[in-house]
Amino acid sequence: MEAKTAKQIDSIVIRFAGDSGDGMQLTGDRFTQESAVFGNDLATLPNFPAEIRAPQGTLAGVSSFQVQVAEHAVLTPGDAPDVLVAMNPAALRVNAGEVARGGTIIVDTQEFTARNLTKAGYRSNPLEDGSLADYTVHPIDMTSLTVAAVKEFGLGRKDAARAKNMFGLGLLSWMYGRPTESTEAFIRSRFAHKPAIREANLAAFRAGWNYGETTEAFAVSYDVRPAPMRPGLYRNITGNTALAYGLMAAARSAGLELFLGAYPITPASDILHELSKHARFGVTTFQAEDEIAGACAAIGASYGGALGVTSTSGPGVCLKSEALGLAVSLELPLVVVDVQRGGPSTGLPTKTEQSDLLQALFGRNGEAPLPVIAPRSPADCFAAAVEAARIAIRYRTPVMLLSDGYLANGSEPWQIPQPGDLPSIDPGFATEPNHETDDGARAFWPYKREPETLARPWAVPGTPGLEHRIGGIEKGDGHGNISYEPGNHDLMVRTRQAKVDRITQVIGDTWVDDPDGDAELLVIGWGSTYGPVAEACARLRKQGNSVAHAHLRALNPFPRDLGEVLRRYRRVVCPEMNLGQLSMLLRAKYLVDVVGHNQVRGLPFQVSEIEDALLIHLLEVGR
Amino acid sequence: MEAKTAKQIDSIVIRFAGDSGDGMQLTGDRFTQESAVFGNDLATLPNFPAEIRAPQGTLAGVSSFQVQVAEHAVLTPGDAPDVLVAMNPAALRVNAGEVARGGTIIVDTQEFTARNLTKAGYRSNPLEDGSLADYTVHPIDMTSLTVAAVKEFGLGRKDAARAKNMFGLGLLSWMYGRPTESTEAFIRSRFAHKPAIREANLAAFRAGWNYGETTEAFAVSYDVRPAPMRPGLYRNITGNTALAYGLMAAARSAGLELFLGAYPITPASDILHELSKHARFGVTTFQAEDEIAGACAAIGASYGGALGVTSTSGPGVCLKSEALGLAVSLELPLVVVDVQRGGPSTGLPTKTEQSDLLQALFGRNGEAPLPVIAPRSPADCFAAAVEAARIAIRYRTPVMLLSDGYLANGSEPWQIPQPGDLPSIDPGFATEPNHETDDGARAFWPYKREPETLARPWAVPGTPGLEHRIGGIEKGDGHGNISYEPGNHDLMVRTRQAKVDRITQVIGDTWVDDPDGDAELLVIGWGSTYGPVAEACARLRKQGNSVAHAHLRALNPFPRDLGEVLRRYRRVVCPEMNLGQLSMLLRAKYLVDVVGHNQVRGLPFQVSEIEDALLIHLLEVGR
Amino acid sequence: MTVEALPFPGLRGVPVAEVPATAKEYSSDQEVRWCPGCGDYVILKTVQGFLPGLGLRRENIVFISGIGCSSRFPYYLDTYGMHSIHGRAPAIATGLATTRGDLSVWVVTGDGDALSIGGNHLIHAMRRNVNLKILLFNNRIYGLTKGQFSPTSEAGKVTKSSPDGSVGAPFNPVALALGADATFVARAIDSDRTGLTEVLRAAAAHRGTALVEIYQNCPIFNDGAFEVLKNPAESARRLVRLRDGATYDIDGRSYVHDVRSASAESSWALSRLDDGSMARVPVGIFRRVERQTFDDQVRGNPARAEKGDDTAFFSLLAGADPWTVA
Amino acid sequence: MTVEALPFPGLRGVPVAEVPATAKEYSSDQEVRWCPGCGDYVILKTVQGFLPGLGLRRENIVFISGIGCSSRFPYYLDTYGMHSIHGRAPAIATGLATTRGDLSVWVVTGDGDALSIGGNHLIHAMRRNVNLKILLFNNRIYGLTKGQFSPTSEAGKVTKSSPDGSVGAPFNPVALALGADATFVARAIDSDRTGLTEVLRAAAAHRGTALVEIYQNCPIFNDGAFEVLKNPAESARRLVRLRDGATYDIDGRSYVHDVRSASAESSWALSRLDDGSMARVPVGIFRRVERQTFDDQVRGNPARAEKGDDTAFFSLLAGADPWTVA
Numbered sequence A, B: 001m002e003a004k005t006a007k008q009i010d011s012i013v014i015r016f017a018g019d020s021g022d023g024m025q026l027t028g029d030r031f032t033q034e035s036a037v038f039g040n041d042l043a044t045l046p047n048f049p050a051e052i053r054a055p056q057g058t059l060a061g062v063s064s065f066q067v068q069v070a071e072h073a074v075l076t077p078g079d080a081p082d083v084l085v086a087m088n089p090a091a092l093r094v095n096a097g098e099v100a101r102g103g104t105i106i107v108d109t110q111e112f113t114a115r116n117l118t119k120a121g122y123r124s125n126p127l128e129d130g131s132l133a134d135y136t137v138h139p140i141d142m143t144s145l146t147v148a149a150v151k152e153f154g155l156g157r158k159d160a161a162r163a164k165n166m167f168g169l170g171l172l173s174w175m176y177g178r179p180t181e182s183t184e185a186f187i188r189s190r191f192a193h194k195p196a197i198r199e200a201n202l203a204a205f206r207a208g209w210n211y212g213e214t215t216e217a218f219a220v221s222y223d224v225r226p227a228p229m230r231p232g233l234y235r236n237i238t239g240n241t242a243l244a245y246g247l248m249a250a251a252r253s254a255g256l257e258l259f260l261g262a263y264p265i266t267p268a269s270d271i272l273h274e275l276s277k278h279a280r281f282g283v284t285t286f287q288a289e290d291e292i293a294g295a296c297a298a299i300g301a302s303y304g305g306a307l308g309v310t311s312t313s314g315p316g317v318c319l320k321s322e323a324l325g326l327a328v329s330l331e332l333p334l335v336v337v338d339v340q341r342g343g344p345s346t347g348l349p350t351k352t353e354q355s356d357l358l359q360a361l362f363g364r365n366g367e368a369p370l371p372v373i374a375p376r377s378p379a380d381c382f383a384a385a386v387e388a389a390r391i392a393i394r395y396r397t398p399v400m401l402l403s404d405g406y407l408a409n410g411s412e413p414w415q416i417p418q419p420g421d422l423p424s425i426d427p428g429f430a431t432e433p434n435h436e437t438d439d440g441a442r443a444f445w446p447y448k449r450e451p452e453t454l455a456r457p458w459a460v461p462g463t464p465g466l467e468h469r470i471g472g473i474e475k476g477d478g479h480g481n482i483s484y485e486p487g488n489h490d491l492m493v494r495t496r497q498a499k500v501d502r503i504t505q506v507i508g509d510t511w512v513d514d515p516d517g518d519a520e521l522l523v524i525g526w527g528s529t530y531g532p533v534a535e536a537c538a539r540l541r542k543q544g545n546s547v548a549h550a551h552l553r554a555l556n557p558f559p560r561d562l563g564e565v566l567r568r569y570r571r572v573v574c575p576e577m578n579l580g581q582l583s584m585l586l587r588a589k590y591l592v593d594v595v596g597h598n599q600v601r602g603l604p605f606q607v608s609e610i611e612d613a614l615l616i617h618l619l620e621v622g623r
Numbered sequence C, D: 001m002t003v004e005a006l007p008f009p010g011l012r013g014v015p016v017a018e019v020p021a022t023a024k025e026y027s028s029d030q031e032v033r034w035c036p037g038c039g040d041y042v043i044l045k046t047v048q049g050f051l052p053g054l055g056l057r058r059e060n061i062v063f064i065s066g067i068g069c070s071s072r073f074p075y076y077l078d079t080y081g082m083h084s085i086h087g088r089a090p091a092i093a094t095g096l097a098t099t100r101g102d103l104s105v106w107v108v109t110g111d112g113d114a115l116s117i118g119g120n121h122l123i124h125a126m127r128r129n130v131n132l133k134i135l136l137f138n139n140r141i142y143g144l145t146k147g148q149f150s151p152t153s154e155a156g157k158v159t160k161s162s163p164d165g166s167v168g169a170p171f172n173p174v175a176l177a178l179g180a181d182a183t184f185v186a187r188a189i190d191s192d193r194t195g196l197t198e199v200l201r202a203a204a205a206h207r208g209t210a211l212v213e214i215y216q217n218c219p220i221f222n223d224g225a226f227e228v229l230k231n232p233a234e235s236a237r238r239l240v241r242l243r244d245g246a247t248y249d250i251d252g253r254s255y256v257h258d259v260r261s262a263s264a265e266s267s268w269a270l271s272r273l274d275d276g277s278m279a280r281v282p283v284g285i286f287r288r289v290e291r292q293t294f295d296d297q298v299r300g301n302p303a304r305a306e307k308g309d310d311t312a313f314f315s316l317l318a319g320a321d322p323w324t325v326a
């Protein structure tokens, strides 16, 4: 057999799809990891049903994982898969329509039984009826090939067949010339205590590789070369993990214990899961009886001098809102993580959305301002978490960290910080009286503020001489005793607002990408739309258009220069996965006619969709 | 003795102030009632401490009640009292500064002991040190006079002295020529079973009257003639009572049971108290274990075909927010009453504020729009409640009814509706299948909408053939089964928004008062600022200025013509008891540079304050 | 509407059907989506099999659930139903049952839904004694959120959120219910169709809140949690089937089980018989006493019978001191 | 910091003072603002009188309360304190106690705060056995909101929100606590300084959650609710003072009170002795058993002792499969 040719391509989008029980998330993860180690840039999009394990073979049970790998910087998991691996008819049915015309579809033919076809709603077999004529289809009996490959390990047929995802992974690894060591190592450690299964998975994986290498079906393999990246140590990381690590890093930098009070909820639970592993690093996780208790316990921990954190998703934010009002009033550090999902109500629990922004800003009684920070990519969750914690500690305030379902589960390469890279954070605990009373005595005034930041002192129990009482009733300026005085209330309401406004001191200017300098169209986004917006802009620029892109990390307060930035452009467009929440805030504050581009489908934007929308705007503004 | 002269005046502002135990609320109420029966227009402002009964004689324990009575239409309780009745030094200290220069101060000298003066923080006796020189002070030993007057009834001194508030009421009733029958009848019925106390109160009341009539101290009495009002039957009513009655009237008009699920909270509790009295009218009140349960039980009742209502204040809205999201998703009728108080957190529980507007609009996860209605005066709470209920029933949606502490406890004359005045409301329960399936079978589709309103059918358990399941997960358009389909979600999110937007169908055009037609300044308000804003405008117009006043009752959706209205004026000013919440919404939606005039003092605006602020704007816009 | 007296006081006021629906008619057109082997399937089947026996009209039955795997239950029954929010089903059901005496109202909930986030509503429903039947599917794990420990998980349980073992003793749902003065408390096992049916019938017959704890297997995240109570070799030794009037030896003391005792002595002792080791696990009825129900009392409020006609209503609006402007 | 072993295991880890503060020093500069005659005054005095005896540093004591008249308590004590939100004090205190083993953490709550809105946090604190001392001021009414019935009000109570009489049986807080498997449960009366002090000392000594129900008079909205237990003529007959090991006759059966019994048999029987008529009302300690506390276990997690230095941390960040770009 002659050596096969390898064709050079600059990027590829692959989607693995199968039944919830088929291990597609794992398969996708491994392919991602191989590509990461290989040096590609990449981005991923897992997509799974709300049911734990919907009935086998049904459309509801399909789980998928998409990854884009490239030899250049990649910001999204890609719009349309170039390759679809479909482990059963349902997976084909749900996903085929999204595959790029001319793309490749690989299916496990074994699963294409009459029964399964019916379950998936097919009236005829798509592998035979010509309906896939636009694609290159590779029908492979992966199950049988896997069973045959692992025969020697004495597994039952069901267990044997279960390794077929590794067969698929092996095949794709061959097709794209991925290094296989990391996956082999992974299999070895994962099944360290189940030798038969370990060997079966290794064998299936290699069988898949060899199938590609050997058979006629696959004439060429593809070569996606490593992407240029800043030198350094990298890993692939999901948003939830990065966020958890960011919180740990911040607490570490500040020399504080980290206390997470949380109640499980999709898609935020993995933050709880991750942090619960790290008691050795001074992390305490408290799985509370509900979201209210999670937030309250975190407030209690902050009161005691820990970095209190509470993580949840939108429905949980509802429940926490009264406690967050208390935190605003107590002026204690607190990080509140909202991993947004589709709403309202239970909504679409496993899908992504950006529709809690206004809730984050306004979802409390009274004037209860708090800063809001949003990461823009999975890896950026680390830095955003550090920033949120830093603001919380420095300004003695709850901070809302707005992630979303896409960031939470999506992944990308992350340059791992080294010791010394982390900022140092000074909790600045109060240690002595800060006030002289009329009669010259030294006293402690819990609401006497630092003039620059307007932050109040953080005096933790156990500190002698600073005994004091705080609470949610309006407090007198300075001394902090209960005050019902009208003028004092007005002052305190405005002071709390002023304190949040002063955070512009540390958030820097608006991030704007305007390479040409003559753009008349500004696209402004926040959070996870960064990837598709930036890529859409890049494509438009390649086509000779000028377009500027601003992306907000701080949603409250806005950067000092934002008004000026907005007014520099003839048109401002704001794409959001909601009905126009940031648009509203910008319009209100700056009286600029920001135009929304809104979509609420539970899925990230497609690059092409934003590109198309922007093109129309470009035409309209006449460039 | 010659008959005293009666001087004609057109309005008067009186404030009764004393210790929490002195019965000032009752005294004020009675004076109000006498004036109402007499035919004056009036408005009241009770003001009491958050403590049940703070230590006697302290500043914290002072409770007051202010009323303005006039021979013309009155919209506020008045800025500065013309007359202050102060039952002790603390009451004088807290209130004297607000009395109009040249005003009258009546004090009970008996309470001006060294001990009480010290408690109130006086270093010298203000009745003697000349500090009240700007006022006409009437020092009267009311306690002794009362005790003497009631001697014959054999009460202990303490009980006897307790009647001194009736002495004060009697005196004031004489001074302003109030009819006394209603108060005498009130005392008789209130103390029907305590004859000694009854007689003592009557005697004290008459003694006060006679004191005015007889002594030299009061040379003149005053005459405030009845105000012209539309013919009809009137009563004096507080906002909370009017709101409760409005809910009952709406349920009655619709032929529905009224179910209130509530948890006590100031200043909303009186709605629960009032409704709990009316089981005979088909009202069920459920004092729940918390606000969440209150809202949920109301949802359950609505699901069963009752008019579900839940009433609370801001902190309670926080807790209900998740349930309100469910109600948005279930699309069931529900009225949510938020009697706003000072925030954030526990804040100023007994004070008023308008700072929950953005919470009402946005305080839920996801895109969860619901209509918001705000009454503008105590009596208007009736009509606003009817409107809220009507919208809830017609559009199958939770409706937020935003009252506030001032409206809740304040009172004014109300023209009592007569049978036939109430609108009829058709709940329009579904009774049969509404859909034909592909195979021609008749089916019930719980999310198949009425085209005009986009309302879904209300099919209550017990209706044969319409069995269906609803829930908070996204539902498929029409059939209402769970749907995770991206396009469906986008459609449903937009449809729920569109349904709320359609409510412009029934809310009418913007209420604008622009008598001159050439105003360049528009003041726009919402809720309880109506009184001070309207009065300020009236005063400015009297001075020859043109100024227009728009007042919003619907905060979501806005009236159809609102943008046009705003754009008619050169300047738009929005006074609010918050940091600019309606301003923000108007700016965002209409890109009009609405200027806020904001105050967060826990108290209603003073008319003069708004007048002053508007004068500056008038100067600036050049008229 | 025909309102017939049934042998079930708990269903008094709920109209009966001329021809009761069959088990099959109680199953909705929605595809059941639990994991293969989930204990919820057998419970569903048992409930579908048991409902026809109540003789009710299908449209007068309502199932209300919170959130969790178990809370998908209402979708699969062709009655009225609501899949609400996490932990709040008892509160929603309270509003419904109070306003609608003609409905048979059931709550389906999980150990997390009922005992973690929803604990307060549960104990208050039992305290008030609302006429609700609460089926608590206890799999000792959070299923839907993929396997965290729950308030009924054994201490030290290693799960996704407790890699070092969970901390804190589990609730004993039966004891908690007794502490809240529940009038009906029982326990059953998913796979024991006869036992479960018996308990369900008794619950339906009970007027007031009936709490039925159902041990339910979650093969995915907590497989075999109740295996020792199911496998025939062990179960005979471990299961204590409760019969009213029977005698049980506990801690060297002998108790005549009296489900109707005011002091709930035997109920309490039996509730604490299982120390977590499942050496002896009572199933059946722990308590069954009569107490006025919340909803009956509210609906029976004599004030409701007073005249509430237009005259009365408009005179209420007028208040004590109205005046006329001519 | 000196960390001395005290005779109070509940305070293990909390530093003692060289010179303990006096009762007077425990009183803050804030004016006490309860109504004249409110039972809260005497409880405050008793607590101020009792705290010095613990020998602690004032700065290591924290009082956390919810909302209600009773919840103003922390303002009046010159320790650290937080007046939080309605019903949530146990949750806040859990976070504090778990992270700070060197503090003595007290919760002050009312019958509405603890048993209505806060019921869930209360039972979970007791289940977990967090080292907290919870003082539940039970005046059987909502004081701060001016007199609505509470979950401990007698059934049929006429209040502002229940003009036709309240519906639903009251909670028995002691029984509820036992149902939640509380390790320490006691009851005392506001005016009985000796009895209250004794119970407070036992609570402080207890390691774990100690629930102390304190019958408290609200002269404004529920005056005399416990009068029969106070007036000397009646109280002798009605009060049952609990002593460990003493024998009590209940329902014709005799119980040797064993506060440490695992089955909690006598505790349960005694908790239900008062049927609401107050004919016989036990005060003192119902239960006092040892069980690992939540916070000790969390702090004692062996994983916390593993090396968590920079090397370990940055290797965690790097994960299993990092790669280097040169």
Ligand SMILES: Cc1ncc(C[n+]2csc(CCOP(=O)(O)OP(=O)(O)O)c2C)c(N)n1
Pocket (backbone or CB within 6 Å): A263, A264, A265, A266, A291, A315, A316, A319, A346, B322, C067, C068, C069, C070, C071, C085, C086, C109, C110, C111, C112, C113, C114, C137, C139, C141, C142, C143, C144, C145, C150
């Ligand atoms: C307010 C809120 N918090 C959290 C969740 C996430 N959540 C859904 S179900 C569940 C627990 C499920 O456990 P259980 O009640 O035992 O039901 P099971 O799935 O085991 O049947 C959680 C935490 C939610 N849906 N809503």
Ligand SMILES: Cc1ncc(C[n+]2csc(CCOP(=O)(O)OP(=O)(O)O)c2C)c(N)n1
Pocket (backbone or CB within 6 Å): A322, B263, B264, B265, B266, B291, B315, B316, B319, B346, D067, D068, D069, D070, D071, D086, D109, D110, D111, D112, D113, D114, D137, D139, D141, D142, D143, D144, D145, D150
């Ligand atoms: C979220 C919320 N709901 C309601 C209230 C109003 N509220 C304050 S205290 C209280 C009940 C007080 O009763 P209890 O706990 O028995 O304390 P007491 O005043 O009797 O000491 C209520 C309902 C509140 N402050 N916050």
Ligand code: SF4
Pocket (backbone or CB within 6 Å): A052, A053, C033, C034, C035, C037, C038, C039, C040, C069, C070, C139, C143, C144, C217, C218, C219, C220, C221
């Ligand atoms: S996760 Fe467990 S409880 Fe949930 S459906 Fe699957 S097996 Fe059943």
Ligand code: SF4
Pocket (backbone or CB within 6 Å): B052, B053, D033, D034, D035, D037, D038, D039, D040, D069, D070, D139, D143, D144, D217, D218, D219, D220, D221
């Ligand atoms: S209302 Fe009752 S509990 Fe509250 S302070 Fe007054 S007397 Fe005490």
Ligand SMILES: [Mg+2]
Pocket (backbone or CB within 6 Å): C068, C110, C111, C112, C137, C138, C139, C140, C141, C142, C143, C150
């Ligand atoms: Mg469970």
Ligand SMILES: [Mg+2]
Pocket (backbone or CB within 6 Å): D068, D110, D111, D112, D137, D138, D139, D140, D141, D142, D143, D150
């Ligand atoms: Mg109370």
